[in-house]
Amino acid sequence: MPVTYYLVLSAIMFVLGVVGVVVRRNAIVIFMSLELMFNAANLLFVAFAAYYQIVTGQLFVFFVMTVAAAEVAVGLALMVAIFRAKHSIDVDQMNSLKG
Amino acid sequence: METIFAWVPWVVFAPVLGILINLLFGRRLGEKVVGLIGSLASGAAFVIAVMLAVALGQHPEGAVHPLAAWMRVGDFSVGWSFQVDTLSTTMMLVVSGVGTLIHIYSIGYMHADTHHHGDPGRFRRFFVYLNLFIAMMMVLVTADSYLMLFVGWEGVGLCSYLLIGFWYEKGEQGLGNARAGRKAFIVNRVGDFGLLMAMFVMFWAFGSLDFATVFAKVGTVASGALLAITLFMLLAVTGKSAQLPLYVWLPDAMAGPTPVSALIHAATMVTAGVYLVARSQPLFVLVPAAQSAVTWVGAATALFAATIAVGQYDIKKVLAYSTISQLGFMVAAVGMGATVAGMFHLITHAFFKALLFLAAGSVILGMERGHEVALHGQHLRKDPFDPQDMRNMGGLRPRMRTTYWVYLIGALALAGIAPLAGFFSKDEILAAASEQSLAVFIVLAAAAFFTAFYMGRQLILVFGGKPRTRAAEGAAENPPIITVPLIILAVLAALGGLLNLPGLHWLETWLEHSLEGLAAGHFILWVALLSLGVALLGFWFAWLIYGRKPRQKPAEADPLAAPLGDVYRGMERKWWVDEFYWAILLRPAAWLANLLAGVVDQGGIDGAVMGTGRLARLAARGLSLLENGFVRGYALVMLLGVVAILTYLVLR
Amino acid sequence: MPVIQIVIFIILGVVAVGTAVGMLLSRNAVYAALFLVLNFATIAILYLILGAPFIALAQITVYAGAIMVLFLFVIMLLGVEKLPFKERLRGQRLIAILLGVVFLGETVLYLVYHGQAGQLPAPASIQFVSPADLGHVLFNEYMLPFEVTSVILLVALVGAIVLTHREKSAAAAEQV
Numbered sequence: 001m002p003v004t005y006y007l008v009l010s011a012i013m014f015v016l017g018v019v020g021v022v023v024r025r026n027a028i029v030i031f032m033s034l035e036l037m038f039n040a041a042n043l044l045f046v047a048f049a050a051y052y053q054i055v056t057g058q059l060f061v062f063f064v065m066t067v068a069a070a071e072v073a074v075g076l077a078l079m080v081a082i083f084r085a086k087h088s089i090d091v092d093q094m095n096s097l098k099g
Numbered sequence: 100m101e102t103i104f105a106w107v108p109w110v111v112f113a114p115v116l117g118i119l120i121n122l123l124f125g126r127r128l129g130e131k132v133v134g135l136i137g138s139l140a141s142g143a144a145f146v147i148a149v150m151l152a153v154a155l156g157q158h159p160e161g162a163v164h165p166l167a168a169w170m171r172v173g174d175f176s177v178g179w180s181f182q183v184d185t186l187s188t189t190m191m192l193v194v195s196g197v198g199t200l201i202h203i204y205s206i207g208y209m210h211a212d213t214h215h216h217g218d219p220g221r222f223r224r225f226f227v228y229l230n231l232f233i234a235m236m237m238v239l240v241t242a243d244s245y246l247m248l249f250v251g252w253e254g255v256g257l258c259s260y261l262l263i264g265f266w267y268e269k270g271e272q273g274l275g276n277a278r279a280g281r282k283a284f285i286v287n288r289v290g291d292f293g294l295l296m297a298m299f300v301m302f303w304a305f306g307s308l309d310f311a312t313v314f315a316k317v318g319t320v321a322s323g324a325l326l327a328i329t330l331f332m333l334l335a336v337t338g339k340s341a342q343l344p345l346y347v348w349l350p351d352a353m354a355g356p357t358p359v360s361a362l363i364h365a366a367t368m369v370t371a372g373v374y375l376v377a378r379s380q381p382l383f384v385l386v387p388a389a390q391s392a393v394t395w396v397g398a399a400t401a402l403f404a405a406t407i408a409v410g411q412y413d414i415k416k417v418l419a420y421s422t423i424s425q426l427g428f429m430v431a432a433v434g435m436g437a438t439v440a441g442m443f444h445l446i447t448h449a450f451f452k453a454l455l456f457l458a459a460g461s462v463i464l465g466m467e468r469g470h471e472v473a474l475h476g477q478h479l480r481k482d483p484f485d486p487q488d489m490r491n492m493g494g495l496r497p498r499m500r501t502t503y504w505v506y507l508i509g510a511l512a513l514a515g516i517a518p519l520a521g522f523f524s525k526d527e528i529l530a531a532a533s534e535q536s537l538a539v540f541i542v543l544a545a546a547a548f549f550t551a552f553y554m555g556r557q558l559i560l561v562f563g564g565k566p567r568t569r570a571a572e573g574a575a576e577n578p579p580i581i582t583v584p585l586i587i588l589a590v591l592a593a594l595g596g597l598l599n600l601p602g603l604h605w606l607e608t609w610l611e612h613s614l615e616g617l618a619a620g621h622f623i624l625w626v627a628l629l630s631l632g633v634a635l636l637g638f639w640f641a642w643l644i645y646g647r648k649p650r651q652k653p654a655e656a657d658p659l660a661a662p663l664g665d666v667y668r669g670m671e672r673k674w675w676v677d678e679f680y681w682a683i684l685l686r687p688a689a690w691l692a693n694l695l696a697g698v699v700d701q702g703g704i705d706g707a708v709m710g711t712g713r714l715a716r717l718a719a720r721g722l723s724l725l726e727n728g729f730v731r732g733y734a735l736v737m738l739l740g741v742v743a744i745l746t747y748l749v750l751r
Numbered sequence: 752m753p754v755i756q757i758v759i760f761i762i763l764g765v766v767a768v769g770t771a772v773g774m775l776l777s778r779n780a781v782y783a784a785l786f787l788v789l790n791f792a793t794i795a796i797l798y799l800i801l802g803a804p805f806i807a808l809a810q811i812t813v814y815a816g817a818i819m820v821l822f823l824f825v826i827m828l829l830g831v832e833k834l835p836f837k838e839r840l841r842g843q844r845l846i847a848i849l850l851g852v853v854f855l856g857e858t859v860l861y862l863v864y865h866g867q868a869g870q871l872p873a874p875a876s877i878q879f880v881s882p883a884d885l886g887h888v889l890f891n892e893y894m895l896p897f898e899v900t901s902v903i904l905l906v907a908l909v910g911a912i913v914l915t916h917r918e919k920s921a922a923a924a925e926q927v
Binding site: 004005006007008009011012013015016017018019020022023024026028029031032033035036039042043046047049050053055056058059061062063065066067068069070071072073074076077078079080081083084089 | 757760764767768771772774775780783784787790791794797798801802803805806809810813814817818821822825826828829843844847848850851854855858859862863877878880884885888889893896900903904906907908910911912914915917
Binding site: 021022025091092098 | 726727729730731
């Protein structure tokens with residue numbers, strides 16, 4: 001089956017992730033949508049690695065996963081710090097950029 | 100002897116020197132010195148004018164003395180030069196002579212007046228303005244081109260404004276004097292517009308504004324242009340010399356101190372229009388239509404103003420309308436080509452009208468002093484008592500003897516009783532009228548009748564009968580600094596007729612050197628007898644109506660009110676001319692001005708400017724919505740951008 | 752093209768998309784996390800099908816096992832509140848969904864009709880990549896990125912600790 005199927009699936013998941021980032025107010029759920037986007041990209045990498053028969057694609061997923069893990073750690077630490085200040089994880093409450 | 104002509108710039112610069120000294124040092128010098136310097140400056144101008152006159156006796160053709168170049172634009176060049184000839188020297192003598200007497204009088208008058216109004220510090224300003232006026236008037240009469248004449252014309256208009264509004268914070272509602280000054284300025288502006296238009300047409304037709312050039316080329320120019328020039332000049336004359344329809348500023352100008360009324364609004368500034376026509380004779384003789392226009396304007400004004408004077412109660416207003424009426428005589432005279440008669444009457448009128456105004460000032464001072472005495476020295480500045488209202492006077496003859504006698508002489512001269520000055524000058528005008536146009540003659544004769552009538556009325560109301568108020572009871576004669584100039588002027592008013600006695604014609608011979616082609620003045624016996632008779636008739640009527648049953652109380656109705664009814668009310672209310680102007684001209688103008696100021700300027704222009712500001716603020720507020728601090732909104736916009744770029748790439 | 756392959760792919764695809772949507776729509780954060788775990792598992796199976804066993808298991812271990820557990824920890828720590836359903840910003844949801852649809856439509860259209868990958872034929876058979884093969888390439892050609900990644904992890908570790916560190920008291924800080 002042509003790679004197009006995987007491409008479409010990946011695209012759907014990516015768009016769902018994007019919409020999730022923009023629509024949801026819970027900061028943690030936004031992070032999770034971010035992970036969804038990462039996964040969509042990973043899927044694409046692996047699909048092409050298989051179809052072009054090169055290993056580099058899978059290697060890239062390796063790196064992406066690692067960095068994603070690091071990013072989640074820091075991001076959630078940030079969330080905790082913000083929660084201590086604002087006592088809420090509503091993204092709309094963090095509007096100090098206003099004006 | 101020619102070098103004496105070189106002194107002519109000093110007739111302008113001596114008063115200017117007076118101004119500078121008084122302005123810079125006046126505060127330290129004190130009243131007497133300030134007055135002295137002002138009078139000396141004017142007197143110096145008089146002395147120089149006398150010197151010039153003597154020199155002219157030897158060299159009657161006169162000279163043009165250039166002083167400085169002014170401007171040169173392309174083909175047009177004009178400089179500041181002084182024209183010394185018999186006509187201008189005559190004017191110089193009158194202005195500086197009467198002017199110096201009035202300066203001296205003002206020392207005493209303004210001392211009392213500034214104390215009455217409570218601001219002694221303004222004494223210096225008065226003399227500065229007076230000297231400025233003399234300087235400007237000299238510029239006017241010594242001009243050798245219409246442009247320099249216009250400079251002087253505007254300058255005396257400015258001084259008139261400054262001096263009318265001298266007590267700028269007084270008057271009705273605290274604004275009356277300022278309004279009177281503004282009215283004079285604006286009405287004169289209409290006249291000045293006329294003079295400007297005349298100069299424009301003159302430049303276009305002649306290519307120059309110098310007297311010499313213009314009068315030489317006058318035969319070569321189209322008659323239409325000449326008609327335009329002369330008619331525009333007529334407009335200027337009606338403004339400056341207070342003729343119909345622009346005379347309305349002169350009665351209001353009485354708001355100024357009395358010496359101002361005497362000098363500017365009787366003797367000198369208002370005669371500038373007559374001088375203009377006299378000087379422009381070479382132009383007018385070629386346009387008979389303009390000449391008859393001038394004549395009729397003068398004659399009609401003479402009669403019109405005389406009728407108004409009959410119904411006035413304010414002593415100065417009577418004299419103001421009398422001035423307008425006499426100016427009408429002068430204007431009619433120069434319009435008929437009888438320039439010598441016009442100039443003669445100008446000189447004699449200067450004498451007796453200045454005399455009458457100064458004497459009226461003396462009367463007013465006496466009334467004010469009597470009023471203060473009656474109130475036991477209390478100063479009530481907001482007192483409604485009007486020291487100038489003749490109904491409050493009466494019985495001043497035994498109390499102010501000198502003033503009475505000089506006033507009598509002035510009144511008789513004005514009415515034209517022989518052998519006083521006014522008789523000869525007015526008679527010459529009537530003689531010229533009888534030769535040219537019977538209608539004009541009748542009008543002028545009627546005006547002469549009214550003149551005698553209102554002067555008789557004034558004499559009786561002011562000096563006759565018994566005092567009608569306590570102020571009049573307490574009036575007393577004024578100190579010599581006031582009465583001496585009065586006496587000098589009375590002598591001049593009495594003997595002024597000598598200037599151009601029929602048969603001797605000194606003035607005519609004198610003026611012939613400046614004005615070409617003068618018609619010789621005639622002495623017509625029946626005209627002389629008629630004018631004398633008319634004057635005596637006027638006095639007799641005045642005695643009949645006012646003298647036999649003297650008014651007892653200030654508030655009584657005038658004896659003429661009942662028989663004449665509405666006619667009398669018309670005379671009292673100045674024939675409602677001011678009201679007419681207000682309704683027809685001024686109210687629409689005021690409406691337009693309010694419209695432009697409110698709707699166009701504040702609403703439109705300010706609105707546009709403020710509007711751009713408001714627009715900027717609105718835009719900023721709108722744009723600030725983008726910076727609402729909601730991160731999700733920012734993310735959405737980013738998404739939008741990405742999709743847009745992607746769309747572009749896909750569609751490419 | 753074996754039908755069974757397509758059928759399996761479609762089932763897995765539906766599950767993946769379904770869990771993703773479920774994650775988006777659930778108001779309870781824990782439910783969302785669990786949906787995501789399910790999603791990761793599905794993706795891992797897809798990796799397996801594509802011949803990447805190491806990556807598949809790494810996905811389950813790292814993503815589902817570590818990252819999602821971290822998420823759940825944080826959710827529980829912060830006492831997640833139920834946020835109000837009503838959208839504060841006007842039109843946000845509508846525009847977002849609209850844009851999402853447009854995005855998806857464009858991508859799919861382009862890929863299907865213009866993308867050269869559409870011409871790429873499926874290989875005869877998917878080759879399984881063993882960890883050894885992966886390791887070969889990783890430690891020979893991509894040594895530098897590998898080392899940098901370890902530094903990233905270190906930095907993340909330090910950063911996370913610094914960000915969440917709480918001062919005991921001002922006096923205690925001065926004593927240090």
